Amino acid sequence: MRPSEILHLLRVARPPAPHGAYRLARCATIEDVARVARRRLPLGARAYLENGGEGQHTLHRNRAAFGSYTFRPRQPRDVSGVDTGTTVLGQRIPLPFALSPVGAPRMFHHDGELAVARAARDAGIPYGISTLANTSVEDVAEQTDSPLWFQLYIWGDRSKSKEAVARAKAAGYQALLVNIDTSVRSERIPEKHSGLVLPSPQLPLKTLFEGALHPAWAWNFLTSPTVSFPNIGPPDQRSLEVMSDMFDGTVCWDDLDWIRRIWDGPIVLKGVTTVEQAREAVDHGLDAVIVSNHGGRQLDRLPATIDVLPEIADAVGDRVEVLVDSGFRSGGDIATALALGAKAVLVGRAHLYGLAAAGEAGVRHCVDILARELRMTMQLNGARNIAELDRGLIHRRGSADPAASAASALDSTASAGSTASGASADSPDPAASERSSAHA
Numbered sequence: 001m002r003p004s005e006i007l008h009l010l011r012v013a014r015p016p017a018p019h020g021a022y023r024l025a026r027c028a029t030i031e032d033v034a035r036v037a038r039r040r041l042p043l044g045a046r047a048y049l050e051n052g053g054e055g056q057h058t059l060h061r062n063r064a065a066f067g068s069y070t071f072r073p074r075q076p077r078d079v080s081g082v083d084t085g086t087t088v089l090g091q092r093i094p095l096p097f098a099l100s101p102v103g104a105p106r107m108f109h110h111d112g113e114l115a116v117a118r119a120a121r122d123a124g125i126p127y128g129i130s131t132l133a134n135t136s137v138e139d140v141a142e143q144t145d146s147p148l149w150f151q152l153y154i155w156g157d158r159s160k161s162k163e164a165v166a167r168a169k170a171a172g173y174q175a176l177l178v179n180i181d182t183s184v185r186s187e188r189i190p191e192k193h194s195g196l197v198l199p200s201p202q203l204p205l206k207t208l209f210e211g212a213l214h215p216a217w218a219w220n221f222l223t224s225p226t227v228s229f230p231n232i233g234p235p236d237q238r239s240l241e242v243m244s245d246m247f248d249g250t251v252c253w254d255d256l257d258w259i260r261r262i263w264d265g266p267i268v269l270k271g272v273t274t275v276e277q278a279r280e281a282v283d284h285g286l287d288a289v290i291v292s293n294h295g296g297r298q299l300d301r302l303p304a305t306i307d308v309l310p311e312i313a314d315a316v317g318d319r320v321e322v323l324v325d326s327g328f329r330s331g332g333d334i335a336t337a338l339a340l341g342a343k344a345v346l347v348g349r350a351h352l353y354g355l356a357a358a359g360e361a362g363v364r365h366c367v368d369i370l371a372r373e374l375r376m377t378m379q380l381n382g383a384r385n386i387a388e389l390d391r392g393l394i395h396r397r398g399s400a401d402p403a404a405s406a407a408s409a410l411d412s413t414a415s416a417g418s419t420a421s422g423a424s425a426d427s428p429d430p431a432a433s434e435r436s437s438a439h440a
């Protein structure tokens with residue numbers, strides 16, 4: 001090579017800074033953003049963000065499960081004009097994913113929900129606001145004209161839930177997400193070890209020391225308004241008392257019937273992990289379910305949501321919309337879920353890493369990454385729109401080889417008694433899938 005050619009290859013300029021934040025410049029994946037986030041957060045906030053319930057089996061299973069699914073592309077096809085738009089809960093959105101409700105996001109960045117809402121607005125995607133948000137439903141609604149969903153934890157004192165629902169309605173929220181996965185609060189052991197006591201963050205010596213090691217976070221945390229929970233009562237109310245009333249273990253199906261009577265918009269049941277729960281949601285007149293294990297943060301030893309999604313989608317058909325979350329970190333993950341029957345995906349940590357890394361710019365960067373990866377995955381698969389992401393594109397490791405089973409199905413019509421079986425990703429029998437995966 002001539003020196004001039006080598007010089008041409010050398011890049012001395014700083015890489016472009018997406019959305020103005022240089023620390024994001026080299027972040028090409030959500031995991032890259034997560035690394036930046038981990039460096040910026042003190043131990044307590046990191047523990048709150050990253051960990052799962054009890055033994056963390058579900059947390060790890062959520063990610064590991066994606067390794068069992070492979071694509072069966074339909075290329076070659078002209079995919080130059082791929083369309084990632086879809087309709088969710090009656091609203092047309094440009095991307096098939098939404099940002100999950102999250103309690104206390106100001107632990108990750110002082111702008112909290114305001115930063116996330118602005119990023120959601122720019123992408124035109126829905127954002128779910130938690131009952132335990134640090135910003136009021138009214139203030140969030142002022143930031144965005146893209147769809148807003150309110151996530152409701154039902155209080156022991158139901159009149160408080162009614163008040164929260166009325167406030168969300170008045171502020172223009174379009175859908176209500178109601179949880180069935182939080183009858184009581186789970187134990188997240190690393191949070192306890194870190195000294196974090198939510199919802200009343202305290203400042204033990206350990207936390208102060210961690211703050212000193214993360215001065216940017218500590219400065220912003222200490223110089224912005226005190227963390228509060230404006231959707232569960234006045235700021236001076238003792239939030240720990242409210243919490244114990246909220247997660248008192250009394251929520252049952254009757255409450256969903258009552259919510260149906262006081263909310264006339266779409267109701268989405270969050271935290272469904274079984275076919276039985278999804279069928280009940282249909283029977284109780286609900287509009288959608290989110291197949292969710294709360295990102296592995298509540299009941300441990302639940303299956304990965306991607307593994308139970310197909311049987312749940314099959315069981316309810318088009319009687320309710322099926323959304324999914326827990327463990328989604330890439331556009332490829334999202335494409336897999338859509339192909340297995342989800343209408344849309346919610347992403348939790350995959351936007352929180354961005355929030356922690358660089359506030360609003362960070363969330364926008366994460367949304368950009370997911371959108372770019374999804375588009376690329378669709379194009380490489382030969383899927384020109386969301387409807388073309390279907391079951392035929394997916395093979396689950398351990399299930400029958402799809403091409404072989406198609407051939408042997410033909411054989412079996414010729415010779416009665418031959419079996420072209422094996423559980424597939426769409427097997428409605430989880431035990432059968434389990435058995436067949438075990439043979440992989």
Ligand SMILES: Cc1cc2nc3c(=O)[nH]c(=O)nc-3n(C[C@H](O)[C@H](O)[C@H](O)COP(=O)(O)O)c2cc1C
Nearest residue numbers: 049100101102103130294295325326327347348349
């Ligand atoms: C830090 C944190 C706080 C959360 N707070 C809430 C909450 O207040 N309400 C709720 O319904 N879900 C909450 N979730 C669960 C998310 O809505 C979502 O189900 C989960 O994050 C999806 O998994 P993922 O993080 O792997 O994407 C929280 C999740 C995280 C990571």
